[in-house]
Amino acid sequence: MQKRRLSPGFSNRVKRCFPNVRNTALLLLLVSVIGLMTTACSGTETTSTTTTTTPTGMHTSYPLTITDILERTVTLNQKPSRIVTVHPTATETLYRVGGIAIGRDTGSKYPPEAQSLPTIGGSYNPSAEAVAALNPDLIILEALTQATLLPTFEKLGVPVIAVRAASLDDIKQGLILVGQVIDMNEAAAQAITQIESRIEAAQNTTRAGRSVLIIIGDANRNIYAAKPDSYPGTLLDLLGQENLAEGLPESGPYPGFATYTGEQALTANPDAVFAISPAPAPAPKLSEMLPMVPGFNNMEIVKAGKVKELDPALFLQAQGPRIADAVEQLASYLNEVAP
């Protein structure tokens, strides 16, 4: 087909250079492999210029080149003063290290100071135009759910950095990174210390070893349980609880969650079950529906009516620096329902 598109003269010249089609293909393959290797190597090359830990008290000097949580190299020419955050994780991380934003996504409801900011759409489909209209000099987004938006925002010609909160380490890294970017390194370090000590304190208030399920449901009463590598699963792990969803294959529409059928529920009798109901009122809460779901309605804790609802924002949607709050609350709930 290629042959038809090129002019006869060109194809003849090509044919003279590469008298054999197979040789041409091999050459092209070689070229592309070399090209790929070069770009791959160039990606890892720059790690030497990044710092993942900054000594306290140090000031940031600009221009600054950093590596974000997706290992992207980003350069900032000066201290950013017009920051737009398009995800609750990004917003809360920024404010936790003492920064402020000029625009946020509609899902970012914390801290209260952020409420009055202009919004640029939901975190699942933010409007690049709205962001551009605010004339930012830095955009912060979330790595797990918003990675696909990177090209869109990079096109705005503004530095974009990604943070993530899939683990406690991620959160710490995010705080350090943003702290460095806005020259609030000391605040970042303090924040990390506070979070760590609060978590440690919470761990001491409750015993380890309970069997727990954290579940979320869909409109058809299918139940999904948070696996250990999800955010709620991380919280359970920090408190030393046994997650009954461990080892189950990830399935269903929620990343990090596994389908938990009524049949599996039949033989399980966890010490505690927590429900997350993301749909706003007046949609029914999952904990209210559990007594009607076959299999689940046999669990002792369901029969006792002791399934507690976890705040969807704190435990699912706004993963980030408030992990300490989440751990504290979970510990106190655990003490309440399964002393």
Place this chain on the structure above:
Amino acid sequence: MELTLTGISYVRREKAILSDVSAVVPSSGLTCLLGTNGAGKTTLLRILSGELKSTSGKYYIGDIDASALSQRELAKYFAIIPQNAPIPPYLTVREMVGLGRFQPRGFSKWHLSSQDRTNIDACLVRCQIDKLGDRRLDELSGGEQKRAWLALGLAPDKKFIMLDETLEGMDIFVKRTFFQLLKDIASQDKSILLTSHDLDMVNEFADKIIVLIGGKVIFEGPPDSNLQRLLSDTPEST
């Protein structure tokens, strides 16, 4: 029981479709309602069966004031075979005629009694389709299908059987046979009212003729060889 019409009129959208129709349909025999298209024949049949209400006038079945009865009550007296009778293809002849023995009262009859079966067979014989009893309707010729409909009309044992232009479109030989069949059936205590616009056939086979032109009865009586002349003399009013 005779069917007596007195002064039936039917006006629709300021057009008088029927004007002061009075006639008598005897309790047995083949009565033919003759007239051109649009003369009001079908309308008259619809009024008789209770489907339409006349604008004025009454009709009696014996002594009973039929114009006061509902369509459901009138159904007891009239069997109707409509103009373009639909043919359910999946029914056999016997099944279709069996539907005529349908009893609407209370819970519907779920099965046919032996008397029903005898009755059905008799109807088939009278209509000369007894050999076709188990054949499907869509396997029959047009004439045979019409005879099946006739048998259906006979099955419920009603006093009057009304056929609306049933014979139109038949070829002349089939038509004659059918006319003869109707006459034979009607001679045994059944009253058949048939609409037609074939004067010659009607003159030959009918026991009584009612001529309707422009919504008015212009002739009522036994077949008359002078009818031909009478009809050509009478102007047809719109």
Place this chain on the structure above:
Amino acid sequence: MKRVPWVAVALCLLLVIGVFIGIAMGPVKLEFHRLVETILGHGDTAAKMLIWDLRLPRVAAALLVGACLGIAGYLLQTSTRNPLGDPLLFGLGGGAAVIQALAMAGIVGMGTWGLYALSVMASLVGAAIITFFASRQGVSPARLALIGVSLSALTAAIATGALAGARVFGVQSLNFVGGSLANRGWQDIFPALPFLGLGLLVAIPILGNLNVLALGDQVAGNLGAEPGRTRAVAVASSGILGGTAVAVAGLVGFVGLLVPHVTRLLVGHDVRSAFIISILLGASVVLFADQVARLAFMPSEVPIGMITALLGAPLMIFVARRIQWN
């Protein structure tokens, strides 16, 4: 027809097999001896709960929904003389779908009994609309089907809108649109039984008339079969049954459309045989479709409506080439 008892027996056998599959097979392995022990009454608690609380109610729900849809489709097709008659296609389940959506969104909050009653009443609205148009002169079968399709599309849009507006959707709308019998318990079935009973009770007095309707409204009326009233009652019954089916399982399409045609191919047009066979066939179809839906990709499930569509569409084409209708 002499064939009828054989067909009925064959379908009953099919149902028994289906029920067995429904109880014995599933994501949690159940050894045969435990199954037998539980049926005989002395199984272990886990097996007992598995069978009685989990699998059996789902089997019962499938039978219920299938019976409802089979009869509803038959009544609709016969009374309107329309080969495309299907309670969902004609929008008779649409009202119920809207109520279900509102319940999921939390806008309507009442117990299952009230929910089912409301669903049925909403379906009757659709039934009234269809009855009105079906009785008019000059409404061809195609036109009636079109009215029904518009009605069902409208109600589906309203239902979807209600769910989306309440942000209940997230990423899973499949199970509502495609219908599902997952997680159905006894508390979903018991309130539906009276409505199934009601639908049947309403239909039984006019069943005999249905045979006569084939002769056309004028002659049927003349024979005393009251076509107008028969049609209204049949469509109302279809609405009650269709609404109940949707309330229990969501929109499970094609069953009401296909079952009457296959029934007629098997046992002919006589209401007396077709009625019973429709029930058995409808129940079988939904029961087996549900087994495929829940077992094919264990433990994930496929919406049952997808299975019935995959099965129903090609079958419908095959049947359409063989049916004879005036």
